[in-house]
Amino acid sequence: MQKLLIYWVCGASLLATGCSSIKEASNAIPDALNKLPLIHRPDIQQGNVVSQETINKLKPGMSKSQVSYLLGTPMLVDVFHQDRWDYFYSMKKGSDQRQQERVALHFTDDRLTRIEGDYAPQPGSDELKPVASEEVIITVPDYTGDRKGIFSRALESVGINSDE
Numbered sequence: 773m774q775k776l777l778i779y780w781v782c783g784a785s786l787l788a789t790g791c792s793s794i795k796e797a798s799n800a801i802p803d804a805l806n807k808l809p810l811i812h813r814p815d816i817q818q819g820n821v822v823s824q825e826t827i828n829k830l831k832p833g834m835s836k837s838q839v840s841y842l843l844g845t846p847m848l849v850d851v852f853h854q855d856r857w858d859y860f861y862s863m864k865k866g867s868d869q870r871q872q873e874r875v876a877l878h879f880t881d882d883r884l885t886r887i888e889g890d891y892a893p894q895p896g897s898d899e900l901k902p903v904a905s906e907e908v909i910i911t912v913p914d915y916t917g918d919r920k921g922i923f924s925r926a927l928e929s930v931g932i933n934s935d936e
Contacts, residue, residue, distance in 0.1 A: 813867050819860040820844045822873050827891040830877075834884045839877060846877075855879040859889075 820843060829842055839857070840846075846857035857877045864870040875889035887893065920928075927933070 807867075815866065816862075816864045818862045819847050822859050822861045822875050822891065824891055824894070827875065827887065828893055830884060830887060830893060832884055836879060836882050836884075839884055843875075843877075 822843065826842055830839065836857075843859055847860045848858040850856060850858075855878060857879070859875045859877070861873045862870055863872075873890045875887065875891055877884060878886040878888070
């Protein structure tokens with residue numbers, strides 16, 4: 773009877789340790805698959821694209837429609853706080869870490885008053901800097917070839933002349 777009890781205890785302990793090693797192995801398999809170089813991982817982009825250049829274009833006193841034109845529709849507009857717009861942007865390239873930015877805009881009487889979050893307007897960005905652009909003119913000559921259609925040209929290539 774004691775031998776049977778010892779066998780049961782040994783078997784149960786082996787089974788219990790086996791379960792924990794199976795759990796560790798099941799966690800190791802996805803990690804190993806993520807490190808394989810030949811597996812395609814698409815770029816995942818979510819939210820509004822928020823950059824320092826667009827934040828620099830924001831000026832105090834802008835209306836909600838002007839801000840919406842620059843940054844797009846906000847990701848989150850709280851029902852209880854209509855004068856706060858939240859913009860979130862998240863980007864995960866392949867197997868890299870996810871990058872995330874957040875900007876909260878506060879309005880008073882439908883005019884922009886405050887900007888919070890990962891970006892802030894940089895000093896000296898009040899004036900717009902002109903960008904020198906060189907105008908390129910390309911002339912395209914008129915088509916002077918024959919006005920035959922694709923069917924007529926196909927018949928001629930076979931050797932059949934089409935009379936019009």
